[in-house]
Amino acid sequence: MLLNLQTTPPPFLHDTYTPRYILLSEPDCAKKRSQAYAHLAKCNLCPRKCGVNRLEGKTGWCLIGERAKVNVIAPHFGEEPCIQGHHGSGSVFFSMCNLRCVFCQNHDISHQRNGMDLTPEELGDWYIKLQEVGNVHNINLVTPEHVVPQVALSILHARSLGHRIPIIYNTSSYDSLESLALLDGLIDIYLPDFKVWEPSTSKRLLKADDYAATARESIKAMHAQVGDLCFTGDGIAKSGVLVRHLVMPGLEEEGAKIMRWLAEEVSRDMFVNIMEQYRPSAYVGKERTRGRRKEEVNGEAAAAGEGEEGRGEEKEKKKEERRYAEINRAVKGEEVESVRKAAERAGLWRFCDPPRHDGFNI
Numbered sequence: 001m002l003l004n005l006q007t008t009p010p011p012f013l014h015d016t017y018t019p020r021y022i023l024l025s026e027p028d029c030a031k032k033r034s035q036a037y038a039h040l041a042k043c044n045l046c047p048r049k050c051g052v053n054r055l056e057g058k059t060g061w062c063l064i065g066e067r068a069k070v071n072v073i074a075p076h077f078g079e080e081p082c083i084q085g086h087h088g089s090g091s092v093f094f095s096m097c098n099l100r101c102v103f104c105q106n107h108d109i110s111h112q113r114n115g116m117d118l119t120p121e122e123l124g125d126w127y128i129k130l131q132e133v134g135n136v137h138n139i140n141l142v143t144p145e146h147v148v149p150q151v152a153l154s155i156l157h158a159r160s161l162g163h164r165i166p167i168i169y170n171t172s173s174y175d176s177l178e179s180l181a182l183l184d185g186l187i188d189i190y191l192p193d194f195k196v197w198e199p200s201t202s203k204r205l206l207k208a209d210d211y212a213a214t215a216r217e218s219i220k221a222m223h224a225q226v227g228d229l230c231f232t233g234d235g236i237a238k239s240g241v242l243v244r245h246l247v248m249p250g251l252e253e254e255g256a257k258i259m260r261w262l263a264e265e266v267s268r269d270m271f272v273n274i275m276e277q278y279r280p281s282a283y284v285g286k287e288r289t290r291g292r293r294k295e296e297v298n299g300e301a302a303a304a305g306e307g308e309e310g311r312g313e314e315k316e317k318k319k320e321e322r323r324y325a326e327i328n329r330a331v332k333g334e335e336v337e338s339v340r341k342a343a344e345r346a347g348l349w350r351f352c353d354p355p356r357h358d359g360f361n362i
C-alpha cells in the first residue's frame with residue numbers, strides 16, 4: 001500500500017508529519033480556550049448568528065446547547081481510501097446540524113437530537129480511546145459546524161493527554177470565518193462538502209439562501225490554513241483540503257460551476273471527490289398530506305361510490321404530489337460524467353478514483 005512515487009509529485013508528500021495542534025504554544029492554547037467560551041456565551045459561530053448564551057442552556061437554530069450531543073463514535077470505513085486507510089477513520093458523528101437539507105443522506109443523525117451529551121473533556125477522552133484502542137489513522141469530526149467551541153476545547157484536552165494523530169473537520173461548509181479562525185492551528189485536514197451553487201436551489205433544498213456564498217468564503221479560508229491535500233508515503237492523507245461534491249439529479253450544471261470555481265479561485269491542485277451515491281432520503285419523495293389523513297381520502301372516495309378505481313386515481317394523483325419530486329430519483333451516469341468533464345476542462349486533476357496502481361487512490 002505504498003504510494004506510487006512516480007505519480008505523486010513531491011509537493012504533496014510529507015516525509016513525516018506532526019499534527020498542527022501539537023505545534024501550538026501554551027499561550028496560544030490558553031487564548032483559544034478563552035475564545036471558545038466567549039463564543040458559547042454569545043453564539044454567532046455560524047451564519048445563523050443566533051446570539052444566544054449556550055452556557056446558560058439557551059439554544060439557537062441548531063438546538064444544541066453547552067454540551068455537544070454525539071450519536072456515534074467508532075472506527076469508520078465509509079470514507080475515501082486515503083482517509084480510512086486500513087484501520088479506519090475515528091469518526092465522531094455529531095447530532096443535529098445548522099442546515100436542514102431536505103435530502104440529507106444522514107438525516108437520522110443530523111435532524112434528530114439523539115445521542116450522548118458529552119463535555120469537551122469526555123469528548124477528548126474518546127479521541128484518545130480511538131487512537132489507543134482503535135488504532136485509527138485520524139479523528140474525523142462529522143457535522144461539527146454548530147459545536148466548534150466544544151470541538152476546540154476537546155482537541156486541547158486530548159493534546160494534554162498525548163493525542164498525536166491528525167484531526168479532520170468534516171463539514172457542510174456552512175461555517176463562519178470566526179469559527180474557522182478558532183480552528184486554525186487545531187485542524188489538519190478540512191473535508192468540506194460543496195453541495196449546490198444557486199441561492200434559489202440552496203434556499204429550497206438546504207433552507208439557506210446564502211449557502212454557496214458562505215461555502216466559497218469558508219473553503220478559501222480552509223485552503224489558506226492548510227493548503228492542498230498531502231500524504232505520507234504510506235498513502236494516508238495527513239494535511240490539506242479534500243472537497244466533496246455529491247452530484248444531484250438535474251443539477252449537474254451547478255456541479256460544473258462549483259468545479260470551475262475551485263480550479264479558478266482556489267487551486268487547480270485541489271483534491272476532489274465527485275460522488276455519485278445520491279439517493280432520495282429524508283423529506284424527498286414523501287407524500288404530501290396537505291392536512292388530510294389517508295382514511296379521510298379513502299372514505300370520501302367510497303362515499304362517492306368510486307370504490308377501488310377511485311382510490312387508484314387518488315393514489316396516482318398523490319404520486320404526482322410527492323415532495324421535492326425534481327430530486328426524487330437516483331443520479332444518472334451521464335450527470336456524474338458531465339460534472340467530471342467540467343472539472344477536467346477547468347484544470348482539476350486530483351480525483352478520488354480507483355487506483356491504477358497497487359495502493360491508495362492519491
Ligand code: SF4
Nearest residue numbers: 043046050060061062
Ligand atoms: S451554532 Fe447554533 S446557536 Fe450558534 S449561531 Fe449557529 S445555529 Fe445558532
